Amino acid sequence: MRCRKIQELLKTDYLDGEVSQKQEQEIKEHLARCPKCRQLEEELQSQRRLFQKAKQQKVPERVWHNIRDAIITEGLNEEESLSAGVFERLRKYLFAPKPAFVLATTLAVAIFFAFLAGVFIQKKQSLSKENIPETDIAVYSLSSASDVSLYELGTDIEEYFL
Amino acid sequence: MNDITPDILKSTSQGDLGAFEQVYKAFSNFVYNVAFRVNRNSADAEEVTQDVFMKVYHNLKGFQFHSAFKTWLYRITVNTAINYYRKSRKEGKDRVDYDSVVDSLAAERSTVEEVIQGDNETRLQELLKILSPKYKACLVLREIEGLSYQEIAASLKIPINTVRSRLKRARQALLGKGKKEK
Numbered sequence: 001m002r003c004r005k006i007q008e009l010l011k012t013d014y015l016d017g018e019v020s021q022k023q024e025q026e027i028k029e030h031l032a033r034c035p036k037c038r039q040l041e042e043e044l045q046s047q048r049r050l051f052q053k054a055k056q057q058k059v060p061e062r063v064w065h066n067i068r069d070a071i072i073t074e075g076l077n078e079e080e081s082l083s084a085g086v087f088e089r090l091r092k093y094l095f096a097p098k099p100a101f102v103l104a105t106t107l108a109v110a111i112f113f114a115f116l117a118g119v120f121i122q123k124k125q126s127l128s129k130e131n132i133p134e135t136d137i138a139v140y141s142l143s144s145a146s147d148v149s150l151y152e153l154g155t156d157i158e159e160y161f162l
Numbered sequence: 163m164n165d166i167t168p169d170i171l172k173s174t175s176q177g178d179l180g181a182f183e184q185v186y187k188a189f190s191n192f193v194y195n196v197a198f199r200v201n202r203n204s205a206d207a208e209e210v211t212q213d214v215f216m217k218v219y220h221n222l223k224g225f226q227f228h229s230a231f232k233t234w235l236y237r238i239t240v241n242t243a244i245n246y247y248r249k250s251r252k253e254g255k256d257r258v259d260y261d262s263v264v265d266s267l268a269a270e271r272s273t274v275e276e277v278i279q280g281d282n283e284t285r286l287q288e289l290l291k292i293l294s295p296k297y298k299a300c301l302v303l304r305e306i307e308g309l310s311y312q313e314i315a316a317s318l319k320i321p322i323n324t325v326r327s328r329l330k331r332a333r334q335a336l337l338g339k340g341k342k343e344k
Contacts, residue, residue, distance in 0.1 A: 011330045016304065019313060043337055050289070051305035053282050059194040063208050064186055067215050071179060 006030050006037050015044055171231060175222040186215055189232075193239045193306060198296055199302040200243040202287055206250060210243050217242070236317035240303070244295040289336050297332040304329060 006027055013019045014027055031038045166185050173181035190211060217238055225234060290298050296318075303309045303317065310319035314324045 012326045015333075016311065024221045029167065040337075044333060047289075047333065047336055048305060050282060050286055051301075054199075054286050054306050055283060056191060057195050057198050057204070057207070059190045060204075060208060060213060063190065063194070063211050064183070066339070067186065067212050068179065068183075070212070070216060071182075071219060075177075125302075 003030075003034060003037055006034070010037065010044055012040050014041075015048065024160055166231060171222060174219065175225070180216075182219055185218065189235055190215070193235070196239050196299070196302055196307065197246070199290060199306060200240075200298055201247050201250070202290060206246055210239075210246050213246075214239050214242050226254070233313065233316045236303070236309070236313070237319065240299045240318060244299060247295045289339055292301040292335055292339060293332055295333070297328050300325060300328040301332045 009019060009023070009027060014024065019027065031041055164174035166188055170184050174185055179186045186323075193214050194207050197214075198204060201207055201210065214235070218235060276293045290302075293301065300314060300318070303314045304311075309317065311322050311325050314320075314325045315331065318325070
């Protein structure tokens with residue numbers, strides 16, 4: 001193997017013990033006769049020792065306490081929102097605008113008003129045509145009895161109230 | 163690092179806090195140390211650790227056991243740690259780096275061993291400072307946490323050859339930088 005290939009393996013598989021036995025043997029033989037590659041291997045090993053001596057940091061106790069407290073608080077908030085939310089959800093469910101209900105309500109209102117209008121018109125007609133005789137109109141005339149034309153009383157609704 | 167049984171994971175997913183504490187005890191050192199090395203300060207490492215375990219607690223219901231829990235946790239840890247690092251860099255958080263704390267504490271150390279340990283930590287932090295987070299994460303998983311190429315690839319969801327090339331570039335970048343000044 002050439003130096004370039006050896007150096008590549010030194011920085012990866014060789015250093016990390018991922019080379020085959022045969023490759024390892026070849027690399028060792030190369031290192032024995034190549035000072036440049038040997039120096040690189042020493043530097044890499046020294047770098048590795050520095051990492052291996054790294055002190056494992058101890059996790060502070062408060063980290064677990066914070067996590068536990070956060071979970072408990074979340075649980076309490078969830079329960080609270082669940083109980084408070086029952087009525088809110090029920091209200092929303094009942095009063096939520098649903099297409100079928102909206103249509104039915106609109107139709108019912110329309111029918112109701114149509115019915116009212118029908119009753120009103122009927123009442124008006126019975127008052128204006130049947131109960132009041134034609135001759136009585138003269139009573140409301142502001143002109144003299146000899147006047148040919150009768151005084152106009154205005155619209156139908158005005159007539160109704162008079 | 164102990165692997166946790168599926169029963170414990172199932173209990174945790176059902177909200178059993180006792181079971182979750184066992185999960186925490188088994189993996190908190192790993193999570194904290196990776197976060198500490200990537201972010202280089204204990205305050206961020208604490209935040210990352212809390213964040214990772216809250217994610218685990220909330221998302222365990224959806225964990226399908228298609229991959230090992232350990233691999234899943236490694237991935238959450240590395241991603242969260244890198245995101246925190248990027249976020250704090252973006253926000254320009256003025257956090258005290260661990261290396262400056264080590265320096266200030268060195269004077270108070272009494273034993274030779276403690277001074278040497280402090281010195282190693284300072285050099286290590288100097289080295290890690292050079293690397294971008296993805297290279298740093300790869301190197302930390304390999305050199306400090308001892309994960310195999312296969313495990314790193316699965317944790318970071320990258321091909322093994324990418325693991326290899328990241329390690330090579332990281333080591334190349336650090337060559338000559340970690341030497342003790344005389």
